[in-house]
Amino acid sequence: MRLLVTGGAGFIGSNFCHYLVGQTDSEVTVLDKLTYAASRESLQGLPSERVSLVVGDICDADLVDRLVDEHDAVVHYAAESHNDNSLSDPSPFIQTNIVGTFTILEAVRKHGVRLHHVSTDEVYGDLELDDPDRFCETTPYNPSSPYSASKAGSDHLVRAWVRSFGVQATLSNCSNNYGPWQHVEKFIPRQITNVIDGRRPKLYGAGLNVRDWIHADDHSSAVWTILTKGEIGQTYLIGADGEQNNLEVIRMILTLMGQPDDAFDHVTDRAGHDLRYAIDSSRLRRELGWRPVYRDFASGLERTIAWYREHEDWWRGHKDSVESAYASKGQ
Ligand code: NAD
Ligand code: DAU
Numbered sequence: 001m002r003l004l005v006t007g008g009a010g011f012i013g014s015n016f017c018h019y020l021v022g023q024t025d026s027e028v029t030v031l032d033k034l035t036y037a038a039s040r041e042s043l044q045g046l047p048s049e050r051v052s053l054v055v056g057d058i059c060d061a062d063l064v065d066r067l068v069d070e071h072d073a074v075v076h077y078a079a080e081s082h083n084d085n086s087l088s089d090p091s092p093f094i095q096t097n098i099v100g101t102f103t104i105l106e107a108v109r110k111h112g113v114r115l116h117h118v119s120t121d122e123v124y125g126d127l128e129l130d131d132p133d134r135f136c137e138t139t140p141y142n143p144s145s146p147y148s149a150s151k152a153g154s155d156h157l158v159r160a161w162v163r164s165f166g167v168q169a170t171l172s173n174c175s176n177n178y179g180p181w182q183h184v185e186k187f188i189p190r191q192i193t194n195v196i197d198g199r200r201p202k203l204y205g206a207g208l209n210v211r212d213w214i215h216a217d218d219h220s221s222a223v224w225t226i227l228t229k230g231e232i233g234q235t236y237l238i239g240a241d242g243e244q245n246n247l248e249v250i251r252m253i254l255t256l257m258g259q260p261d262d263a264f265d266h267v268t269d270r271a272g273h274d275l276r277y278a279i280d281s282s283r284l285r286r287e288l289g290w291r292p293v294y295r296d297f298a299s300g301l302e303r304t305i306a307w308y309r310e311h312e313d314w315w316r317g318h319k320d321s322v323e324s325a326y327a328s329k330g331q
Pocket of ligand 1: 009010012033035038082100119
């Protein structure tokens with residue numbers, strides 16, 4: 001299969017490219033604008049005869065039209081992805097996540113090309129801590145932040161293009177990913193690299209907010225499963241039963257890194273901070289036979305800590321500017 005992977009130089013997209021090379025015989029073209037969140041190095045080591053990079057914008061209709069026409073399927077990861085940034089400036093989120101997805105939809109419609117649209121569990125809003133229910137495919141949309149609202153908008157566009165124009169698309173909504181090549185602005189890499197640097201980890205508010213962690217490799221295998229076996233027009237939720245509150249995660253990181261588990265700071269909370277995400281992925285498991293490999297969060301976290309220790313060259317250049325920006329907001 002010749003695949004066009006948008007956002008393939010970002011965190012999850014680059015993990016997907018490594019997965020494709022290791023587990024399938026697909027040929028891959030990455031279309032990526034190389035924003036601050038991307039890095040060419042994340043694709044280093046992949047065979048050039050199977051993976052190539054086109055630097056460009058998913059909002060560039062001519063470029064997208066040409067590339068889509070040359071491929072059998074599009075896996076669409078490209079997005080502005082960080083909630084905190086969307087609170088400071090929503091504009092690029094609207095442009096890339098909504099206009100960019102529209103641009104891709106028009107091209108796959110014109111050329112009859114298969115699309116898998118990658119989205120987030122945040123489109124469903126949040127749950128109470130004691131809610132016995134988890135998000136499932138029929139949970140109503142209720143996004144909280146400019147980021148999650150823009151992703152919800154993109155999902156609605158994909159669903160409408162399937163229904164109105166017969167576009168051959170599937171969708172997935174996944175929970176919080178962790179693993180290699182995640183930007184140091186995000187929670188887990190930020191705290192790991194803080195400890196490496198002798199800075200104290202920073203916990204928003206009381207830290208009781210729950211996220212449902214999944215390793216990026218498991219997200220990749222789920223997307224491949226949906227791309228190859230999923231039913232057109234359907235949505236699949238992806239999760240690995242990894243609920244942890246942020247306080248527990250910071251304590252685990254500190255302990256795994258040989259520090260006292262109270263050596264962190266409480267900082268200003270995120271505006272509109274979602275309380276809890278939790279995914280019921282039983283449809284994906286039951287209908288398509290997918291299973292996560294990383295079932296033990298602590299050992300996945302330990303491997304991730306080792307990766308950041310071994311790849312300081314990869315993240316070092318971003319660290320000081322990320323911390324200065326957070327410090328200016330009291331975070
Ligand atoms: P990321 O920010 O690490 O990477 C996004 C990539 O998209 C970057 O390489 C960036 O350069 C590229 N990009 C941004 N704007 C672009 C544009 N206009 N044209 C072309 N490329 C552009 O994000 P991520 O965490 O890897 O997330 C990837 C996708 O997965 C997103 O759609 C996100 O909503 C979704 N998702 C993420 C998570 C998570 O935990 N990180 C969970 C569920 C779903
Ligand atoms: O649920 C899927 C989503 O997960 C994806 O759609 C997003 O693209 C991805 O960024 C992630 O969103 P979150 O906002 O949950 O992730 P983030 O890493 O920013 O924060 C995780 C939690 O940790 C959240 O409750 C906020 C908190 N936090 C974050 C940072 C950066 C802290 O307590 N301290 C921090 O320094």
